[in-house]
Amino acid sequence: MKKYFVTGIVLSVFALVCGLLLALVNYVTAPKIAEATQAKIDNSIAEILGVDSVESDPFVSTFDVQTVMEENKEADKKWKSTSVKIKESYKVGNDYVFYLIDTKGFASTISVMIGVNKNGSIEGSSVISQSETKGNVAKWDFKVDGLDTINSKKDVNMLAGSTFSSMAMVRAYQTAIAAAKVDLGGNN
């Protein structure tokens, strides 16, 4: 019995020492990691806006995606299989709001950054990551800039044969437009 107790103590001591080491390294690296992550977000936003650099402020969106999904369930059957999540939100001054949205496609979760301007129309978007079936979606370059309503997959200009991926993008754009109305505080 004593042997097991001692063994447990020894293992705990090793775990504690390693834990302290990790805490120390985390203390040093965490600010750098946060800085690098923010720089990556800013670059992505700057690319969408077509400017050299931009400083964005992260904020917590008050928009409730679940409510909208519930509201649209009956009206639009396609919302039934929707899985959209606003992962991060950023404001650029009082003119733009950007959302990093995860939306469930056919074979993967598509991560897309969507910018909406103060008029409530899409300023631009950029797909950050996706692993959809190769060939089905020939292009991830959507002609949605300037639109303030998106109703169907035709609006996102994707190719035929990619219904799920297209609907995933439609839902992401719809969510961004609806969220911007709430987060930009009635500017539109």
Next chain:
Amino acid sequence: MNKQNFLKGFIKENPLFVLLLGTCPALAVTTSLGNALGMTLAFTFVMVLSNLIISLINASAKLKELIAPVRIAVYIVVIASLVTVVEMILHAFIPQLYESLGVFISLITVNCIVLGRAEAYASQNKPLDSVVDGVSMGLGYGMALVIIATIREVIGNGTITLWGEVGGSLSFRIIPEEYVISAFTQSAGAFLVLGIILAIMQAIQNSKKKGDK
């Protein structure tokens, strides 16, 4: 410490080409030379420090006896902590490499070479010899990664990337784009290259044996 101990990881006991350990990350990260060099640095760092720490733990007879029933768990805690340290440092200071190597940095924890050397060598040898063994195995594994990555990148992409992204400032085109065989950057190409290298090594070994007879 001797020359033999240092050189064994490169040819005689090469972890990848001879012992066939750590093949999964070797096939996955060798899409570019830059990735292979980055993985070599991360792997050698973990290898050297884990060998050193485990050797120091076992240097004390009392501590060795105390950890005996849970030694593998202790080794894994040490190795996992070192890998996490490497992961955090890369994420903070070389984010490009961190993203490029992805999950394979974390997977160094379960790489058989690290735990294998800890149990088979570091736990039974002096700290300095263990460090040399770590350097030898780390660089030997790295050499294997570099060879595979160079072949795959040159044939599959037509470039040599010393650091960063393929197509970046330290990436040089040596074969025109229209002559590349892109299958070499895919998994099939990785298996093919590793298979051919293993066959060549086996052929050399066989001819040596025949020569001895």
